[in-house]
Amino acid sequence: MTPPEFSSRSPLLVVLNAGSGSGEALRTRGVIAAGCAAVQRDFHVYEVEAPDRLHTCAREAVKRARILRGVVVAAGGDGTINAVAQAALGSGCAFGVLPQGTFNYFSRTHGIPSDTAEALQVLLHESPRAVQVGMVNERVFLVNASLGLYAKLLEDREAFKAQYGRHRWVAFCSGLLTILRGARPWYLHMSWHGQQRDIRTQTLFVANNALQMHRVGLAEADAPEQGQLAAIALKPQGAIAMLSLLARGALGRLGEAESLVSFTFESMKVRPMRGRRRVKVATDGEIGWLDMPLDFRVSLEPLWLIRPDVAPELEATRQ
Incomplete structure (x- = not known):
């Protein structure tokens, strides 16, 4: 398994689900803008206002990330993360998550905080690691x-x-x-x-x-x-x-x-x-x-998720 081309300067291509309300989406955009500005990191947000646009926006983000050697990021709940992961799998792009769901099992399992600002710091400072993907049919x-x-x-x-x-x-x-x-x-x-x-x-x-x-x-x-x-x-x-x-x-x-x-x-x-x-x-x-x-x-292909080396919550359940 070969990791994607990645550096601390790789731009973030963020698919943001605005379905939870424009106020929350505006706050998330502000957190992303402030965090990226602090480390001089480029980003672009694809704001999804209608559910039928989610998969299209995810594909557009992956296409641009491949050109720019950027990171495809899902900002939303399980459905958003799943849709963006579907588009990113096998693309050769690094994948990131800004979890905004209720349970956030995927992000918590991999040590990514549920707080948007804290999760953004993981995106900005950690590296891609291979994560298993399940498939049912395609x-x-x-x-x-x-x-x-x-x-x-x-x-x-x-x-x-x-x-x-x-x-x-x-x-x-x-x-x-x-x-x-x-x-x-x-x-x-x-x-x-x-x-x-x-x-x-x-x-x-x-x-x-x-x-x-x-x-x-x-x-x-x-x-x-x-x-x-x-x-x-x-x-x-x-x-x-x-x-x-x-x-x-x-x-x-x-x-x-x-x-x-x-x-x-x-x-x-x-x-x-x-x-x-x-x-x-x-x-x-x-x-x-x-x-x-x-x-x-x-899946024969993993997701190359930007995540910490250790997931504290998962480790705690094993003790």
């Missing part, structure tokens, strides 16, 4: 990919937020209602590492984030640090048992649940055993349709 995921109940939870949450506002209690109520309604099981055939398994499950969750898995207590938490992904399938069960499972996760004891099937892999094929040709898949919280079969794998 779609990137940095944190997780899922189908079934978990994807439905995310989809319902966004619908509730659009109607009632982006508040934590709205997300909680939405998730509770989705669980109480229940979900039809999926019948899947999975093959990996020469092994095969037929499974009846309410959700299939593929993880590529060590911090998130450590937080809920999964034994496979360090798989992404070892060049692998982790698959977690949930056996069908009722609403009360599901709520109990969520409580286990909140306490960091999810791995003790007998209703979970989990294992690690580098590549895995998932085929439907009954009829489905297309399926809704959530990748880093963004819902989209994909054709079956699903091909989950570790």
